[in-house]
Structures are given as C-alpha cells and as structure tokens.
Amino acid sequence: MTRSLLPPRSSSTLQGNVFSRFFHYYANPGRFLHMGTRVQPYLTYSALFFTFIGLVWGLFFSPPDWQQGDTVRIMYVHVPTAILASSGYAALALCGLFSLVWQHPLANLAAAEIGPVGACATALCLVTGSLWGKPMWGTYWVWDARLTSVLILFFLYLGHISLIHAFEDQQHGYQAAAILALAGVIDLPIIKFSVDWWNTLHQPDSITLTKAPTISSSMLWPLAFSMVGFFLGFCAIVLARLRAAILERRIRNLLFPSHHQPFNSR
Numbered sequence: 352m353t354r355s356l357l358p359p360r361s362s363s364t365l366q367g368n369v370f371s372r373f374f375h376y377y378a379n380p381g382r383f384l385h386m387g388t389r390v391q392p393y394l395t396y397s398a399l400f401f402t403f404i405g406l407v408w409g410l411f412f413s414p415p416d417w418q419q420g421d422t423v424r425i426m427y428v429h430v431p432t433a434i435l436a437s438s439g440y441a442a443l444a445l446c447g448l449f450s451l452v453w454q455h456p457l458a459n460l461a462a463a464e465i466g467p468v469g470a471c472a473t474a475l476c477l478v479t480g481s482l483w484g485k486p487m488w489g490t491y492w493v494w495d496a497r498l499t500s501v502l503i504l505f506f507l508y509l510g511h512i513s514l515i516h517a518f519e520d521q522q523h524g525y526q527a528a529a530i531l532a533l534a535g536v537i538d539l540p541i542i543k544f545s546v547d548w549w550n551t552l553h554q555p556d557s558i559t560l561t562k563a564p565t566i567s568s569s570m571l572w573p574l575a576f577s578m579v580g581f582f583l584g585f586c587a588i589v590l591a592r593l594r595a596a597i598l599e600r601r602i603r604n605l606l607f608p609s610h611h612q613p614f615n616s617r
Contacts, residue, residue, distance in 0.1 A: 402580030439469030
C-alpha cells in the first residue's frame with residue numbers, strides 16, 4: 352500500500368475551505384433568498400423574546416443605581432444601540448471590502464440595506480445618550496470625545512446612504528459608498544477608546560473583554576438579554592430588507608429586461 356506524498360491538511364485550512372465554500376455558495380442570490388426565508392422566523396422570534404425579557408426585566412425589575420437612581424434604566428436601550436451603531440458600521444465596511452475586492456454579488460445590496468438600519472440605531476443611541484446625560488451632566492449635549500465621534504459615525508451612515516443614490520449609474524454609487532465605508536472605519540477605534548485616550552465626561556465602559564464587568568449581576572443579566580435581543584433584531588431587520596431587495600431586483604428584471612441588473616437572481 353502506497354502512502355500519499357501530500358501533507359495532511361491543517362484544521363485552519365479545512366476551516367478556510369468551509370468558509371470559502373459557504374461564501375461562494377450563498378453568493379448566489381437565489382440560494383441566499385431560500386436560506387434567508389428559512390432563517391427569518393427564528394431570528395425574528397428570538398429577537399422578540401430576548402428583547403422583551405431584557406427590557407421588561409431591566410425597566411421594571413432591576414434595582415436602581417445607588418448614584419444615578421432610576422435614570423440608569425436608559426442603559427438597557429442605550430448600550431445595545433451603541434454596540435449596534437459600531438458593529439453595524441463594521442458590517443458595512445466588510446460589505447464594502449467584499450464588493451471592491453471580490454465583487455461579491457450580494458455585498459452592495461447588503462450594504463444598502465444595512466445603512467438605514469445602522470443609521471437608526473446610531474440616532475437612537477444619540478437620543479438615549481442625551482436623555483441620560485441631562486440628569487447626569489446637567490445638559491443634553493456636550494462636545495465630548497465619545498459623543499462627537501458617535502455623531503460623526505451617524506454622518507458617515509448618512510453619507511453612505513446618500514452616495515448610493517447620488518449617481519445615475521447605481522454601480523458607481525455602490526463603489527463610492529464602499530470606499531467611504533472603508534475610510535470611515537477609522538472612527539470605530541476612536542469611539543471605542545475615546546474614554547481612555549482623553550479626559551471625557553462619558554464614563555468608562557462597564558463591560559470589556561479583558562476585565563470583569565463593573566456593574567452588578569442584577570443589572571448585567573437584563574442588559575445581556577437586551578444586547579442579544581437588539582443584535583438579533585438588527586440581523587432580522589437587515590435580512591428582511593435584503594430579501595425584499597432581492598425580490599424587487601428579480602421583479603424589475605422580469606418587467607424591464609432592457610434594464611437588467613448586474614446579478615442573476617435565479
């Protein structure tokens with residue numbers, strides 16, 4: 352019996368091959384639409400479950416803070432939307448990378464649907480932060496490093512949305528928006544580390560990957576449920592919008608074959 356002269360494949364190579372197959376398999380809009388239709392109910396109902404539990408637990412049953420009192424309950428909306436604002440933009444930049452480098456057929460559509468949802472999450476983050484800031488700082492707004500960098504993130508979202516629709520050839524709009532998304536990534540570490548780099552009014556992060564949480568578990572658990580619920584809700588909304596966009600593109604191609612869109616949705 353002869354032995355193979357080829358070296359055994361490492362686990363990282365196998366994982367890379369699995370990711371590559373998944374990446375290319377669901378690049379087909381028809382397959383993605385089929386997968387999204389099956390996943391959508393699970394995402395939606397899970398989001399509703401976790402969000403309901405987290406908000407009810409946090410707003411009505413968690414204890415008030417010993418310093419901030421009941422105003423701390425804004426945290427159960429503010430913190431999840433703050434995380435979504437940054438993670439949504441990171442997903443936007445990832446779509447831009449897939450579009451510019453790999454010409455992924457769904458990347459542009461995904462970016463177009465992530466942008467408005469991310470902008471809404473960022474706006475809600477700014478509003479809830481202002482409402483929280485009034486009793487804590489005595490004012491709704493200060494030009495604090497964290498607040499200003501999140502406001503810049505909101506304008507980046509708006510710029511991305513505007514660029515997509517700014518060109519007669521929508522493909523040019525997608526490319527310009529992808530470049531802006533990649534350039535705007537520099538704002539994400541500024542948002543994250545602004546409270547460490549500068550002397551700001553905004554409190555340091557209570558939850559980090561390197562240290563134990565600085566808040567009580569009676570507040571941490573409802574916050575965790577809210578964070579999971581908001582994240583799943585974000586994914587569910589984006590998936591629903593993306594499915595609708597694919598179907599709209601398919602209908603347009605059927606009704607106006609002379610204006611055929613750049614990918615095959617079958």
